[in-house]
Amino acid sequence: MSNTSNFREAIRDARTQALVGPNVIAKALPFVGGGLVLTALGTYGGLGVIRTQPGLFFPTFIGAVILELILFFVAQNAAEKGNKAIALPLLATYSLLSGYTLSGLVYLALKTPGVGISGIGFAALGCGVTFIFARQIGSNLSESDGMALSKTVSLGIIALVVVCLAQFLFAIFGVYTPTWLEIAISGIGVFLFVGSAVVDFYILPRTYRNDQYLPAALSMYLTYINLFIFILRLLIALNGRD
Template sequence: MPASSNFQEAIREAQSSALVGPNVVNKALPYVGGGMVLTAAGVLGGMETMASIGYSTFKGLSLVAIIPWFILFFVAQNAANKANNGTALPLMATFSLLTGFTLTGLVVQAIAVAGAASIGIAALATGLTFAVASVFGRRMSDSVGQALTSVVSLGLMGLMLAMVGIFIGSFFIPDLYQGTNLFIAGFGTVLFVGMAFVDFYTMPRMYRDDQYLAGALGMYLTYINLFVFVLRLIIALQGGGRRD
């Protein structure tokens, strides 16, 4: 999953305590929730598709779907950053549905390894993080907010480098992915918990009130990634951290 796209800019923007969008968080939150609902619908649609065409065919289809998924993200982000909300909203809705479709394989694996309750646990953990971050993230001082933003941004770069390294290394060391999955899942979970707090601090300092969809997209990605890493952590703890 792509990480929240606002972090490089956040390092620069958060240097000032001035709020450029004091109401942007409240305006963005309904769209974050809507995106999560659409993602769940995408997962359900993906599961129905998998049942119809078989796992092997679906796996290939989901890999192909990553291409329009990336394109949709960058187009939607560009429109949202320009506050072209009429264009950005349907793009983001489609992106959310397609995100769920691409997550189907992980959800099915989690159900097979840890039971359907694992999905509820991951969703509950994500929701609780959201609730706590919404309270304390807005109240962080500039010194704490800037420091946490820097730490999380560095952690994000480290996570991406580690995942790329493991992906390449697994071609030469077959058990590398399974051996490191618990560490990556745990580190990713902690990282995106921190990112959730940072989102509530940086959004009013990065986006104007009319850029609420840009903020919603970044926050949506944070919580989707958190859900994914919690789910991966559950799978790893159950001994199912293999790569399909």
């Protein structure tokens, strides 16, 4: 959920700007799609490790998370500076690592009765439907509505990141979130990242020029991968409850 990085700055920039990159989202979409394909490949590889070398997965998962965080900031910096020769391979590696770290959740979904492959497909479909409606709504927001929604989503995602980090740390020590609270957190996450998808169509064309499609693609990629994660978490929590 690293898309909180520079989010406030983007909102400040958008407040006083008209469209500076009306075509930036159209140019970013092929890279968003490519990143999601690489994420799927990384997830497939991670599932293979879980099934054949389960004892190896957790230490490699921790290493992948650390490397993923480092790569995010390096890749984002290169993309912001327009250094495509460096940014593209870094973003591709980041997408693969994201898929690897996502494979544990996907494996759990496959093992959860009532979720399985159909639940994974439903989560992916939910992201696609969100894109269609977010594009229509976000592109037509007024300045006052766009800024109000942007601020609300920004604050909400920051709070969500704090909660999820606490969840992760507690889980390492064997303390797990009660089912009812997991349902609430996951539901809020879905709501916030649907809002983030709408905000992207308002903020990005006001923040990035048409030739700055890589940082725009990174922002959109993070929105939809996190939306997928929280939809899947919600399905698992709903079907795994006692």
